[in-house]
Amino acid sequence: GQNIDQPTEMTATEGAIVQINCTYQTSGFNGLFWYQQHAGEAPTFLSYNVLDGLEEKGRFSSFLSRSKGYSYLLLKELQMKDSASYLCASMDSNYQLIWGAGTKLIIKP
Amino acid sequence: GAVVSQHPSWVICKSGTSVKIECRSLDFQATTMFWYRQFPKQSLMLMATSNEGSKATYEQGVEKDKFLINHASLTLSTLTVTSAHPEDSSFYICSASGSAQGGFSYEQYFGPGTRLTVT
Numbered sequence: 628g629q630n631i632d633q634p635t636e637m638t639a640t641e642g643a644i645v646q647i648n649c650t651y652q653t654s655g656f657n658g659l660f661w662y663q664q665h666a667g668e669a670p671t672f673l674s675y676n677v678l679d680g681l682e683e684k685g686r687f688s689s690f691l692s693r694s695k696g697y698s699y700l701l702l703k704e705l706q707m708k709d710s711a712s713y714l715c716a717s718m719d720s721n722y723q724l725i726w727g728a729g730t731k732l733i734i735k736p
Numbered sequence: 737g738a739v740v741s742q743h744p745s746w747v748i749c750k751s752g753t754s755v756k757i758e759c760r761s762l763d764f765q766a767t768t769m770f771w772y773r774q775f776p777k778q779s780l781m782l783m784a785t786s787n788e789g790s791k792a793t794y795e796q797g798v799e800k801d802k803f804l805i806n807h808a809s810l811t812l813s814t815l816t817v818t819s820a821h822p823e824d825s826s827f828y829i830c831s832a833s834g835s836a837q838g839g840f841s842y843e844q845y846f847g848p849g850t851r852l853t854v855t
Contacts, residue, residue, distance in 0.1 A: 668848070669848050728779040
């Protein structure tokens, strides 16, 4: 079956670094997406990885290992506004996104 | 670029009535549109996928006669919740993928969502 696993909740301190892990099992693979969703709002796109390695985009970086079915989202220099849910989604062979349940990130001052 | 709008942003209706939600791609051609539902503190749940000009493909457990989806053009899809009941109260979000910014992308661009409350 298809499955996406990510932690339910994480807590980090303002200014610190946090890594949110995601493991996936899908029928075929056409890339791994990370989205950010603030409470009561729709998700917004953060990153897309289809090749192995690290993609850096400002304070946010995303890593993919296809052989391990593993990805992580790395957030640096955390700010209070980074408090949100982070959704991992794998695109299967039908180009359909299979969503994880999301990781709620709580930032403390 | 790649902006998706939804209307209305929120709606309150009485049990038994029908509600129509519109999803528009403002600056690109959305060959595929997706409708999601999200209950509080839960993840996105895909309801259906629709390609322009063809019937929507519904996920298992989603009643196609209750949630009517129309994708008549490359910029507009509608979701009609028929005979709404309190348990249909949820956050409905559409997303679209297609040709944007000079190329085709499978990335999904999300609308801002519609909060439906059925009393």
